[in-house]
Amino acid sequence: MMLDGKHILLIIGGGIAAFKSLDLIRRLRERGAAVTPVLTKAGEEFVTPLSVSALAGSKLYRDLFDLGDEAEMGHIQLSRVADLVVVAPATADLMSKMAQGVANDLASTLLLATDTPVMIAPAMNVRMWDHPATQRNLVTLRGDDIAVVGPNDGDMACGEFGPGRMAEPMEIVTAIQAHFADGPLTGKRILVTSGPTHEPIDPVRYIANRSSGAQGTALATALAALGAHVVFVTGPADVPPPSGVEVIKVQTAHQMLNAVEGALPADAAVFAAAVADWRVSSASDRKLKKSKDGLPVLEFAENPDILKTVAQMGKGRPKLVVGFAAETNDVIENATAKRKRKGCDWIVANDVSPETGIMGGSENAVTLISDAGAEGWPRMSKTDVATQLAARIAQALT
Numbered sequence: 501m502m503l504d505g506k507h508i509l510l511i512i513g514g515g516i517a518a519f520k521s522l523d524l525i526r527r528l529r530e531r532g533a534a535v536t537p538v539l540t541k542a543g544e545e546f547v548t549p550l551s552v553s554a555l556a557g558s559k560l561y562r563d564l565f566d567l568g569d570e571a572e573m574g575h576i577q578l579s580r581v582a583d584l585v586v587v588a589p590a591t592a593d594l595m596s597k598m599a600q601g602v603a604n605d606l607a608s609t610l611l612l613a614t615d616t617p618v619m620i621a622p623a624m625n626v627r628m629w630d631h632p633a634t635q636r637n638l639v640t641l642r643g644d645d646i647a648v649v650g651p652n653d654g655d656m657a658c659g660e661f662g663p664g665r666m667a668e669p670m671e672i673v674t675a676i677q678a679h680f681a682d683g684p685l686t687g688k689r690i691l692v693t694s695g696p697t698h699e700p701i702d703p704v705r706y707i708a709n710r711s712s713g714a715q716g717t718a719l720a721t722a723l724a725a726l727g728a729h730v731v732f733v734t735g736p737a738d739v740p741p742p743s744g745v746e747v748i749k750v751q752t753a754h755q756m757l758n759a760v761e762g763a764l765p766a767d768a769a770v771f772a773a774a775v776a777d778w779r780v781s782s783a784s785d786r787k788l789k790k791s792k793d794g795l796p797v798l799e800f801a802e803n804p805d806i807l808k809t810v811a812q813m814g815k816g817r818p819k820l821v822v823g824f825a826a827e828t829n830d831v832i833e834n835a836t837a838k839r840k841r842k843g844c845d846w847i848v849a850n851d852v853s854p855e856t857g858i859m860g861g862s863e864n865a866v867t868l869i870s871d872a873g874a875e876g877w878p879r880m881s882k883t884d885v886a887t888q889l890a891a892r893i894a895q896a897l898t
């Protein structure tokens with residue numbers, strides 16, 4: 501099993517999301533991990549000590565000054581027995597204590613005393629998450645090498661909508677598995693763009709394309725499984741983003757370029773997104789209405805070419821830049837010319853003629869074009885294309 505022999509110290513903070521941590525314990529144990537739970541005082545308001553320790557099949561630690569515990573296992577030792585410390589939910593308060601180095605209860609003392617890696621799954625009200633103080637703490641924690649999973653966007657228990665929902669238990673499990681994945685891409689940072697972009701015509705209409713995001717999502721999953729830290733910049737795709745990767749959601753090509761530039765530097769960058777080549781330069785901030793004066797005229801402007809920008813950036817260019825080419829005819833000739841024009845190292849070319857069923861489908865037949873020439877791969881599932889491409893990327897980076 502993926503987590504056999506791994507020991508996780510799970511600190512459950514005081515948030516409504518604490519109930520999801522019960523499921524997290526169950527899923528970690530199913531995968532072979534041992535879980536030692538620590539429940540904060542505030543956490544006890546949301547889940548009972550009995551349910552936590554029963555699910556963990558372990559003693560629950562609650563109090564810094566519990567003499568019995570100190571005799572059994574001191575807090576310093578407790579903080580170090582684990583292979584990974586996971587804080588879920590990580591409340592704004594816990595994040596703040598961690599960033600400041602405060603140690604005034606068992607959880608914060610363990611976090612200050614530990615010398616093992618720490619991963620947090622933040623959960624809080626959207627305004628608390630967006631508050632400059634929390635964002636400052638987040639930067640500090642990332643700088644301290646603390647891994648952060650989520651939070652996700654969504655409806656919140658407090659009735660608001662936005663970022664702040666704790667990542668789902670399976671997303672946390674995947675991030676934990678990726679943390680332990682000792683693959684050839686461990687320590688590498690890889691950027692992946694995916695999905696279509698939406699270019700607004702007016703507030704309710706947009707121009708889009710048929711990309712589902714399936715190939716980019718499969719590739720991000722395969723790279724993470726080899727140990728990479730994947731930054732996944734995605735337009736509005738049909739398939740949900742993979743878990744265990746850093747997700748940045750965008751709508752337009754311009755937003756995608758900004759997100760990509762913000763995510764660099766990276767060891768490799770793979771551009772699987774189907775970026776709209778044009779945007780409506782005359783996009784209206786009001787809904788266009790039917791009018792007696794005739795039909796509306798849309799004017800277009802060219803979008804930035806994100807792949808080309810990164811492939812030709814000179815200093816700070818990722819070592820390996822990979823583009824995709826969606827062609828309907830003369831696939832190899834067009835894709836070879838595209839590789840030159842864009843300045844990328846590889847082009848993964850595919851035939852997206854409607855009769856192939858590739859765009860929006862589950863299979864792909866690709867040709868990998870590099871300076872060594874064109875290499876045709878047999879038709880296979882998008883997952884298999886992703887696995888093979890991830891293996892080739894690992895070869896190229898090591």
Ligand code: CTP
Nearest residue numbers: 771772773775803804805806807823824825826
């Ligand atoms: N791409 C990009 N930014 C754009 C357009 C495309 O990053 N504005 C990337 C895609 O993610 C893909 C590659 O460029 O990796 C090829 O895109 P494609 O649309 O096939 O190529 P174009 O440059 O648009 O060429 P053409 O329209 O002639 O096919």
